[in-house]
Amino acid sequence: MKIAIIGSGIVGLSAAYNLANSAEVIVFERRYPLYGSSGRNSGGITPMLGSKELIELAKKSIRIYDSVQGEVNFNFLLRKDGYLKVAKNDADLDELEKEYHLQKSMGVKVREVDPYEIKNMVQGFNPKSVEGGFFGEGGVIFPWPVIWGYEKGCKERGVEIKPMTQVSEVVVEGGEVKGLKANGEFYKADFVVNAAGAWSNEISKLAGVELNNTIIKEEICVLESLKPFIDPYILNVSNGVYLSQSARGEVVGGILGKEVSNPETSSSLDFLIKYAKRAVEMIPSLKGLSVLRQWAGVYDSGKDGLPVIGETNVKGFIQANGLGKYGMTIGPAAGELVAEVILKGKTYDKFSPERF
Amino acid sequence: MRLEDHPIVEFKRGKEVTIYFNGKPIKAYEGETVASALYAAGVRTFSRSFRFHRPRGFFCAIGKCSSCLMEVDGIPNIRVCKVYVKDGMQVRTQNSFPNADNDLLGVLDSIIDRFYPHGSHYKKFNRPRILREFITKRVRGFAGTGNPPKKVFEGEASFEEIETDLAVVGGGPAGMSAAIFAAKAGARVILMDENPFLGGQLVKQTHRFFGSGRHRAGTRGIRIATILADEIKELKNIDVRFETKVFGIYDGIVGAVEKEKKLLRIKPKKIVVATGAYERTLIFENNDLPGVYGAGGVQTLMNVYGIKPGNKGLIVGSGNVGLILTYQLMQAGVKVAAIVEAMPRIGGYFVHAAKVRRLGVPIYTSYTIQRAIGKKKVEAAEIVKLDENWCPVKGSEKRIECDFICIAIGLSPTHELLYQAGCEMKFVPELGGLVPVRNKYGETTVEGVYVAGDVAGIEEATAAMMEGRIAGIDAAIKIGYGGDEALKIREEVVRDLKEFREGPFGARIVAGLQKVTMEEGGA
Known part of the structure; x- marks a missing residue:
């Protein structure tokens, strides 16, 4: 069996990793691994999510991260110092509480924290900036070694990864995938997996399959390196600002993204202004620190906020996209689902490409 | 270590002040940077390197390297070569125990590679999970350069929006010339420089320049800086912003920070980037040693x-x-x-x-x-x-x-701003490294963004001034200023510059320019 995977982000690579022992797998990457959102995100992971399906995938993914690091002998610099969701108003706090009950019922370790507890948890936190929050399992992973590690694992299992190789055509005959054309060459394949992230809509079009994932652009910046003083990953659900401190001591943070019509990654001054205001409101001692660099990334999300995973009406053309801002959080488990779809013909109603 | 008698330069020192270095009082004079005051007091170790804790000292003096990062009045990671002394200022070294000069962690330099070579944080101690998680946590304790801020930055923060004709980034010979020529043609100009003075690197050129009289030959660099600065003072349509760092060009919008407290959002019709160059270093054993x-x-x-x-x-x-x-x-x-x-x-x-x-x-x-x-x-x-x-x-x-x-x-062009703005760049050894593709008036592939001076290719101040004049006047013309007179001046300077480069030292530059100059029109 031959499988062609389009996209070498977390979804493409974890799918390849799980398929490698049962099939001949080639991963096609238009640019290079890390170019897309898997190389541009801030690495926050947690099962403190808002739906049963996402929580399950997130819990499973943390277990996978634990085992894969040993299997491929590569440290993803996963730091489980907790995940903190804070809200600035009662409405948002109520929303978090609803999620909290769901999370609790599914066995996620999470508890409510008041602003002064948060202040004790994070040096310099301004308790007046929030109404309250929830603290639970999760933390920060460094996305780059995740991709490097999966790449290493894939290659050791015989997967071929082709960077700078653009897929120009998905060959479909009689409603069935026959292969694809990339950099002018034809590759025969029984299955073509669309794991192209923000570019998934375009790839889907090549197979003649309609996909209407929402494309979201998000900006991030990094401050100069400091001794560790922020342990948990902090997300303010009211204004979208989030931040954490990397293994190198840099404060990495951004603002949740907005829908755009095309995937493009230019940075803006307005983002810096907004981020500075919101981050300083939350942790006033960040004021006066220098921004080292800034960048933007794009990702795609299923219209209902859930991933799109499953076979389409073109036989052998598999969607594996739409993970939204949860790519790092649920990617490893999503890759396993892709393998199940291909190897065992499984379908997942909640994620089905046919559900829209 | 301070010079009192100098045959050419007269040093006017400000009021005597005291700053504190790791708690120890040090005498300094107003107008001096913290780095130079520390140097004068005999301090040689300014910081410790991130991983090996090797001593690092004074290096570039113009805010381009990271050797002098210190904590100033409780705020970490400040380049002290760009901060001016103030009475009572508290300056501390970072990432060292107890201080940078006597850092006990310096021992890492001789042992760390044996046990934990570079890159091994991904590859060592991965199994079992318990060990991996323990090591990952411990290693994090060593990370980070500065201490977390001890107090909230007290500087005021304000914001200004500016609409103007031309924004010039860099007040060296090229930037000053661009501002002058655009302003003389009638354009409104904002001229920004990260220093509290204009002149760029001319201010340290105490020697006389070569070339013909028209190119200010025989005049010392420091004198040229004064002449140009005086001319700028006379031109009322040039708004000079000192201690202003431009950090980005976002789709024609220029972002800058003035005096560490005011954010500028500038919307110009054209931009001249004249950011100059920085020094190259050389690979040899101990090349990071203070000294x-x-x-x-x-x-x-x-x-x-x-x-x-x-x-x-x-x-x-x-x-x-x-x-x-x-x-x-x-x-x-x-x-x-x-x-x-x-x-x-x-x-x-x-x-x-x-x-x-x-x-x-x-x-x-x-x-x-x-x-x-x-x-x-x-x-x-x-x-x-x-x-x-x-x-x-x-x-x-x-x-x-x-x-x-x-x-x-030698020098490398300070090209980052152009790269960030989206200009097409090329590596041209004859011009010192990465330089933007441009037309003969200095306009890059991003419409309205011009280059002049060393950032366009390493040459020297005389050529930089001519490139600045061309860019400045062409920008003014394109906006609609100056009329036929401006066109005449522009072509004259283009001819002058061509002539200037016809000597034996210009051959290499001309060869380099051929690789990055677009035919007529450009963007």
Whole structure:
């Protein structure tokens, strides 16, 4: 069996990793691994999510991260110092509480924290900036070694990864995938997996399959390196600002993204202004620190906020996209689902490409 | 270590103040940067490196490197070569225990590679999980350069939105000329520079310039800076912003920070980027030892702040910068042990070389520096002869006694802003590195963004001024100013510059320019 995977982000690579022992797998990457959102995100992971399906995938993914690091002998610099969701108003706090009950019922370790507890948890936190929050399992992973590690694992299992190789055509005959054309060459394949992230809509079009994932652009910046003083990953659900401190001591943070019509990654001054205001409101001692660099990334999300995973009406053309801002959080488990779809013909109603 | 008598420069020092370095009082004068005041007081270790905790000292002096990051009044990671002393200022070294000069973690330098070589944080101690998680947590404890801020930054924060015709980034010879020529044609100009003065690197050029009279030959660089600055003062349509750092060009919007407290959001019709260049370094053993300096850094220390870099120096590189620096050092009463030059012949102008030789400084051609010797600062250097394949000749090593080493091997364009703005860039060795593709008036592939001066290709101040004039006036013309008179002036300067480059030293530049100059029209 031959499988062609389009996209070498977390979804493409974890799918390849799980398929490698049962099939001949080639991963096609238009640019290079890390170019897309898997190389541009801030690495926050947690099962403190808002739906049963996402929580399950997130819990499973943390277990996978634990085992894969040993299997491929590569440290993803996963730091489980907790995940903190804070809200600035009662409405948002109520929303978090609803999620909290769901999370609790599914066995996620999470508890409510008041602003002064948060202040004790994070040096310099301004308790007046929030109404309250929830603290639970999760933390920060460094996305780059995740991709490097999966790449290493894939290659050791015989997967071929082709960077700078653009897929120009998905060959479909009689409603069935026959292969694809990339950099002018034809590759025969029984299955073509669309794991192209923000570019998934375009790839889907090549197979003649309609996909209407929402494309979201998000900006991030990094401050100069400091001794560790922020342990948990902090997300303010009211204004979208989030931040954490990397293994190198840099404060990495951004603002949740907005829908755009095309995937493009230019940075803006307005983002810096907004981020500075919101981050300083939350942790006033960040004021006066220098921004080292800034960048933007794009990702795609299923219209209902859930991933799109499953076979389409073109036989052998598999969607594996739409993970939204949860790519790092649920990617490893999503890759396993892709393998199940291909190897065992499984379908997942909640994620089905046919559900829209 | 402060110079009192200098044959050319007169140092006007401000009021005496006291700053505190790791708690110890140090005498300084208003107008001096923290870095230069510390240097004058004999401080040589400014920081410790991130991983190996190697001592790092003064290096570039113009805010381009990270050797002088310190904590100033509780705020971490401040480049102290860009901060001016204030009475009572508290300055502390970072990432060291108890301080940078006597860092106990310095021991890591000799052992860390044996047990935990570079990159091993991904590959070692991965199994079992418990060990991996323990090590990952512990290693994090060593990360980070500065301490978390001890208090909230007290500076006020404000915001200004500016609409104007032309934004000029950099107040060196190119930027000043661009501002003057655009303003004379009638354009409204905002001229921004990160320093509290205009002139860029001209302010340390105490020597006379060459060329014809029209190109201000025979005038010292510092004098040219004053002439241009005076001209700018006269032009009411130039708004000069000092201590203003431009950090990005976002789709025609220029982002800058003025005096660490005001954010500027500038919407100009055209932009001239004249950010200059920074110094290159050289790979040799111990090249990060305090006492190994950029030539420009030494010029800044000596010619701007009047502080002696040391007692005896070794100069690496015999281009004009190396030769001129040599006699500037001798003017300031500093000995120069030797000049080494990797090429088989001297790189700079004959007149400069002859002058240096008359002063008794040996120039070793086909020699390079092999290592800096010393534990916490330079105590000597080892040089070695190179064969025709640029390989060191065994047994030809020479020890040169010196207490500082100047790297004068050339400059690289400060191209980051152009890259960020989206300009098409090319690597052109003749022009010093990565430079933007442009048309003959300096407009890049991003419409409305111009380049002039060293950032367009390493040359020297005379050419930089002409490039600045061309860019400035062309921008003004495109906006609709100046009429036929401006067109005439523009073509005149283009001709002048072409003529200026026709000499033997211009051939290399012309060859380089051919690779990046677009035909008529451009963007």
